[in-house]
Every structure is written in C-alpha cells, then in structure tokens.
Amino acid sequence: MSRKRVVIVGGVAGGATCAARLRRLDETAEILVLDRGPYVSFANCGLPYYVGDVIQDESKLLLASPELFRKRFNIEVRTKHEVTAIDRGRRTVTVKDLEAGTESKEPYDALVLSPGAAPIRPAWPGIDLPGIFTLRSVPDSREIRHWIETRNPGTAVVVGGGFIGLEMTENLRHRGIAVTVVELARQVMPPLDAEMAEYAREHLESHGVNLVLGEGVVGFEQAGGSELMVRTQSGATFDADLVVLSIGVRPETQLARSAGLEIGDRDGIHVNEQMQTSDPHIWAIGDAVEVRNWVTGQWELVPLAGPANRQGRVAADAICGRETKFRGVQGSAVCGFFGLTVALTGATEKSLHRAGVKDFAIVYLHPGHHAGYYPGAKTIHLKLLFRKSDGRVLGAQGVGEQGVARRIDVIAQAIQMKATVFDLEEAELCYAPQYGAAKDPVNLAGMIASNVMRGDMELAPWSEVGATSAFLLDVREVHEVRAGALAGAVNIPLGELRARLKELPRSKEIWVTCQVGQRAYYACRILAQHGFRVRNLSGGYNTNSMVHPEEAKEPVAV
C-alpha cells in the first residue's frame, strides 16, 4: 500500500478539522500540519473574550496541542514553520523554520491550504504607534491584555462596528474602559439591514457606548504620554489610550498567488465544490477561499468557523477519493453584546439588492420570545425575506434579549431545506409557556408572509411612507398614538373601524399601521372585504421607529 502524503498549511479551524478527518478516513496516510504561528487549533472566536477576561485562562483557548495530534491522530504538527513557496511541478513546499531560520522542502501528494485571513491594517498615518492593535492570534490577545493590565487605559477607540468590533467593545467595557466605536457605514453591523441594526445601535448607546457612524478614520497621532488621538474624515478627534482595529480581514492568498493558483473576483482563492483549487493536487479551505452563497448565488468571503470546519471535512473526503460536496454558505451568524443577541441567516435586503434580485417581499414582526402571560417575555424583532413568486424563505434577521438564535437557527434549517413561508407557518416547534408560544415567532413570521402570498394582505413599503399620497390609517388606541405616530396618519382604533368606514376614502389606497402590525392586518382584512384598497405597513410603529429613527424621536401632538 502506498502511503499518501498530505501537507496542510495552517492548523486552525479548517486545517485542524481536515487533518483529523483525514486520519479517520486513512489510517496509513502521512499527515503533516505546518503553521507559522506558535499554536494550532486555537479558539479564534474566543479571543475577544480572553481580552475581556471573560475567558481568564489562556490554556482554554488551546483546543488541541501538537502532542495531542501526535498521540491521538498520529499527525505531525510543526508550529512556527512557514510555507514560503509551492513547487507545483515537483509537488513540494518550501518550509521555513521560523525559530531555526532554516529552510527545507516537503513533498506532498495532496496539499491543503488553510492560511486564514489577516486583519486589515491600512497605511494610515500613525498606524504603527504603540497602543494600536489588531486581533487575530493568541499572542495578539495576550498583547492587548498586557496593555490593559499595565497601562490601565481609561478610553478606547474601536475602529469598525462589525461583529468583531462590537464583541471587542463589550469586552473592553467589561474591563471598565470607555469605548468609542468609529464605523464608516451609517450603521453598526454592516451585514445587517440598516433598520435592524438600529436596535443594536440603541442598545449599545443605552449601555454607554459612544457610536460614531458614517465616519472613517484618517489617522492617529500621539497625544502626550501613552495617549493616542484618532482623527476621522470630518476632522473630529477622539482620545484613546487603546485602539483596536476591526475593519475586516483580507484572505491570505500570497502563497496561492505566487503558485499561480486561480484567485476569484473577491480576491479569495477560487475552489470548486470539492474545495479543490485550479491545481488538482491542491485544496484550499477556510477564510482564504471564496465560497458561493447559495441563497443569493453570489461568491463571497465568509470568515467564519462553521463553514471552515465543514470545508475541512469536504477537502479530507475529496483527498480520500470520497464523493463529497461543499454546499456553499447561507450566511448564518450571531453576535451578542450587553445582553442583546443579533442573528441572521440567508439573504438580507442588501445582499438581494447586490445580487440584483427583485423577486422578494419583507415582513416585520415583534413577538415575545415566549408566551406573554408567563413572566419575563422579551421582544424579538424579526425581519423575514421571502421570494414573492413562490414563497421560498430567503433570509431572516432577529434582534432581542432572549430566544433569538433559536428562531434564526430554525429558519436557517428551513432555508437549507428550501422551505417556503407556508412551511414556517406549519412548523411544529416546542411549546411550553416559558419556552415559546402556541404560535411561535417562527410560525407568526410564516403566517404573516403566507398572508401576503395568499393575497390576504398587501404590503406597503416603509421606505415610501414619507412621500406617498396614500391615506395613512393608524388603528391603535388613542393613548398609544399619543406616545408617537406617523406624521399625517388618521387614528381610528380597530374596535371602532367597522362603525367608521365612512370616514375612509374609496378613491385612494389606505396604508394601515398599528404598533406591531397585527391589528393593522385585522384592519386590512375588514377593509379589503368592504372593497377598500388597502395595504399593511408591516411591523407597525415599532418598525417605523427603526426605519425612521430620527423622526420617531420627535414628540407627536395628537
């Protein structure tokens, strides 16, 4: 039996998974893992929490040592070994021992590239001043911890308000540091649709985070002592004893490029469904590769551990000659800070626009995470996107304090199985008063969307509510309207609607709103059956407050 020799470059999520899976499939293969860093198989996603001292013991981050790989899997792991070149013709890699400074060649039958992605660190003036950090590795996190523990910083600027930036923000606050987040986009969490990110913005601000949105950093200056000054495009400056850059990552493709492997349009390594590069002896996995979002059909860079793990398995299966296929990604992600959970799966309105998809509709809802009559129900703000032509579920975003990941996971599974909104309507989920509702938020999302699909309720677009010539009808109770309402809306409480139909115009469309959309739906049904042309502003005033946050802050006289 000829022993297959597999060399794996990079031993974190994807690489480590691939190595272990290879061994399970082929007891005789020679498997060599090379990593230029000091550790393999470390908990990348835990680093912000180690900085924040939520994870206190560094050893917890180290999931498997080279020793364990050797003993358990008969796999050789060499850390502090960098692969500097690939000779595709001879099927060898050049390996530099970073400690000894020596170079050697390692032959391979199969080569797996799992180099990951590097934090972006733009060439801004002052970028190399002490106290400006990025976070990718255990040593990075150790350095930030050391800075915090020795310098005792009072203020920090986090550049970038994405998932990692907000996790860093929470962890720095946990350390007692005042945090300003500077984000180029006009919202936090740019993958989310803007109105859903509003809930996150509100929550962050209510927890004392200073958010500077729609502002790019242009440079850093030393400001006496250890203090830094962060300057933004508008000319504003922010003092900081510590700066963390979290403006995204860039796939590590240098090795692949030098070897002439095909690079995709998004600047990641291009692979086929078996994670095979343009060289049939070389596979690539993890943050460095481009993957297809199978919901939108777009190629994307998705630096997440879940897909990396799955890719590692697929590559191992392919190398061992098994039939296998990476299904692509659907964009499931979650982030938590200060007790709030923000999660999404599938397409967003943004990603559909980018993909040129127009065949979709959106519903909003704001159900409790469990039955309202049981104490402690927390609101989940949900946005569901579905294909208008056939009801296929395309994506969902959820924000709330409890039960958010659960509902987004259920919808993620539904999307994976190509479910329609009718399937969500019929979903049979676990219900007891402290766990959910007889009509679970997932059911409600499906029901509302199904109402649209069946033509029982037409949707009015929130984006046009300011400019429309439609008649705006608010069916809430008077006391609710007093607390805030759409400009120009006429208030007829739902219970009085049947008796007051004469007050409504037959000449124009009526757009109905309430607090969360349910009563407006009831009103729509009444009005439609009485021959009015009527649409529902989905999600009611609760959604409006997020779509038009500035307006919602104005006091309303009724």
Added chain:
Amino acid sequence: MSRKRVVIVGGVAGGATCAARLRRLDETAEILVLDRGPYVSFANCGLPYYVGDVIQDESKLLLASPELFRKRFNIEVRTKHEVTAIDRGRRTVTVKDLEAGTESKEPYDALVLSPGAAPIRPAWPGIDLPGIFTLRSVPDSREIRHWIETRNPGTAVVVGGGFIGLEMTENLRHRGIAVTVVELARQVMPPLDAEMAEYAREHLESHGVNLVLGEGVVGFEQAGGSELMVRTQSGATFDADLVVLSIGVRPETQLARSAGLEIGDRDGIHVNEQMQTSDPHIWAIGDAVEVRNWVTGQWELVPLAGPANRQGRVAADAICGRETKFRGVQGSAVCGFFGLTVALTGATEKSLHRAGVKDFAIVYLHPGHHAGYYPGAKTIHLKLLFRKSDGRVLGAQGVGEQGVARRIDVIAQAIQMKATVFDLEEAELCYAPQYGAAKDPVNLAGMIASNVMRGDMELAPWSEVGATSAFLLDVREVHEVRAGALAGAVNIPLGELRARLKELPRSKEIWVTCQVGQRAYYACRILAQHGFRVRNLSGGYNTNSMVHPEEAKEPVAV
C-alpha cells in the same frame, strides 16, 4: 350575499383561533362561540404556573374576553352556555344557558367542535375526598390556590409523572410543599424513551422530589384533619395534604358520539385533513380529535396547544372554501422543571416500536450547549433516531439545562422538511462562543449519524451489552475508568491504541466505549482500518449510566 352562520363549541385554543380566523376570511359571516366554562381563550398551559404563583395575576391568563371578541372581531361569545345536542338533519344545536337554566336552539351552516379533553379521574376509592384536584380550567387552578393559601399544605402527592405532573411538581415545590410523584410507568415522562427520562429522574431527585415509579394508585383515605393518605398497588401509603391528579386527559367526545359522528380507534373524533368530521357540515379540532403522526403514520391523541391552533386555522379555511390541509403532528414538546429542559420531536424508540418500524438506528451524544472554552457550557444529552435505509431524520430527544429547545426545534424543522442526517451534518447554524459551537450539537448529531450511514462506524446496541460475547474495549484514560466502567471492559487509552493492537482479538467483534462516544469513534476508525470487526457503543459511558442506572451506581474496581 347570504351570511354564513358558524357555531363554534368551545372557545379555548382551537376554537378561539378558528373564530378569529373565520372573521378575517369572511367579514359577513355570523360567528357564535359557545363555551360551558366561564372563560374563553384562556392560557391553559399557564395554569400550573398560576397554581405555583409564578404567574401571580389571574387576569394574565385571560387572553381575550367576550368583549374583545365582539369589539375586535364582531364575534358573539356566550360563556356558561353548554351545547347538549346536535340535530344534524336540521343543522341546529341545543344550547343550555347554565346560569338561567334555559334551553334554546341555534342554527348553523357550519359547526365546529372544539370541546377539548377532560382530566382523567378514575373511580378510585376516596377519589372525591376534599383536597384531591385535577387541573383543567381557571376555576380549577383558583381552587388549588385557595387550598394552598388557606390550608398551607406541607406535603403533596402528584399522581402521574408526565409533563403536566412534573410542571405541577415544580410549582408545588415553588410553594414550599414537599412532593411525592407516583407514576405507573417505571420512568417519569412516559412519552420519552426510558434512558432519556433517567436524566429527568436524576434531576428531580436531586431537587428533593420523591419519585415512586412503577406504582399505581389504588385509593385515598382521610387521615385525620385535612390530611389524606394515598395508597398504591404495592400497599405503600403516602401522606398528603394535597393531591393533584395528572394522569392524562380523555377527549370530550360525548356530544360528537351522541350525534353519531365517527369516532376513531383512539377514542377521539375522527376527522379528515380538512378537520372535517364524518358529517360534512361539522368540523372538529383540538384535544378531542385524533390526529395522524406523520412521522410514524399512527393516529394519536395530542392534547397540545400548537396543533390545536393550527387545526383551528385549517377548519376556518375549509369552512370558507379555501384549499387547506392539516399536515398532521410530529410530536414536538418541551417541559421544564428546576432549571432542566426536556424536549422531543418526531418519533421515539417507543413510538417506532409501537408503529412496527424496524428500519431505524439511534445515536447518542452529550455535547456542550456552547463552545467549551467559553465559561458556563452545559451538557445537552441528545438522542437522534434516523431511518437506516436512507438517513431520514425520524426523531430526537434532548435533555439539559441550556440550549435544548433550540436544538430540538432545529431538528423539528428538519423533520418537517424531511431532512436526512446528511442535512443535519451540513446545517449552517448561528455560532459565536456563547451561543454554540463551530460544530453545533445538531451538526454533531448529523455527523455521527452520517458516519453510521456511510458505514464508517457500526453501532453496538446498549441493550445487549450485558449479554454479548463481544470484546468490550474502553478507550478512556485510566483515571476516568476508575470512576466507573462497563463490567468486563478492557481499558486501552486511545493514545496507546495503535501501539497495543496486538492485545485485541481478531476472532470476535470489538465493542468500543469511552465517555461520550467520540474517542470510541476514533478508535473504531483505527481498528476498522486495521481489519478488526468493531462497533461503537454510542454515547459512551454517559449513555450507559442512563441505560443501566442501577449498575452505574455500583463502585468499580479497576
């Protein structure tokens, strides 16, 4: 336009939903809801928590008043009105006004029966003694509360250890009452498979609940003062200041039977997929009807609010001439007590046996509810059942302190969509360290089952481990084995296995175990590739402790 007249008998979950949906579909229909109780649309599932004073305000249980029905939905609700007969020929019902004592007839075009199910109250000696309660209605819960608040009972016996019985148990403990649960089955939560119910048993006992399993009650006696004595089959007696019967419910079919409607084999009203009874003008929904479990193909009585709600919608749609279909039930349920969550969906081993299904396999796993390196990970005990011939997911049961309902819900959605274990393997769920793992418990369940499907790992049956002639191999570390192990198992730690293959027999099958099944799987892969015949005892010693709880308590000498 001729106004359709719909009469609905019973205004709780299904009936109330049906009425409201009817109105949304038909603004002109005349809708009359009759209920013999004092309330409609009350929170049935909340009653144990009202008894326990977790829900303190009775009005919280009343989700919609007759007044709201009238104002919002233009629906007439008459409480304390009992329907005593149906004249199918004339299409009228006889209604008794329970307060006035008068009788009247109400005509219908469509009749919907939503009478619910009554708690079983056997004709045991002493059953009518004061202090013995069942719990179905708001007045029932009020009576128990009154008993607790005026008599200050120190001890209670809950007869029946099913979901409601255990919810009652927790709530009585919450009131400071010592509780004995007497359950006829040899396990708590009879719908669960016995070994999964063991986790619940352990948890209940660790919270001071006295469990008497495999024992039926035979009668009650007055024992001086307000105290009762509960006598069981074995002759044992238990003092109780309060007894709650929760031994199941019986569908209220008397009205349907008297009217000659078809009754099914399980003694529920028989309906078609449109929830229509054998009389085309009469529909039936909720706890009183038999429904088809579409996973097992069996007809069942499923007294749960979720299905009742969906049935109410289907009946309303059908009455309004819409194309509609009740998909059946899949048995999703959840119950929580003392911080433990027990949930299930789809088929159990029991229900498959009952249905005569043999084509299935089972895997067990015990993952953390989130990444182990993040503080606070709690174990989820999972059992996954799948069809051996094609990998279709058939059912899952989960027990643990955190994240259980989420995983069971995801699998519920997968089952609904006819997913295979390969789909669970590829599920893309939300991951951040405090929410899950890059390989979520759902992924792990899918991966393990996929290993079986692909022939990478054969399963050994726990039920035969005591009698097998197979060689039992334990690949845990020595210190783990010292804490408890399978009788007769030989210990070779995984890391030493490759070097000690000579110690293993080639003449017989090797059954491998470890703590949770993962290392055993690794060992299986090593051994299989070295030509040994090998099987994994799925779930490892953790599962064994539940399958053979008594044995696991014995100290083990190694």
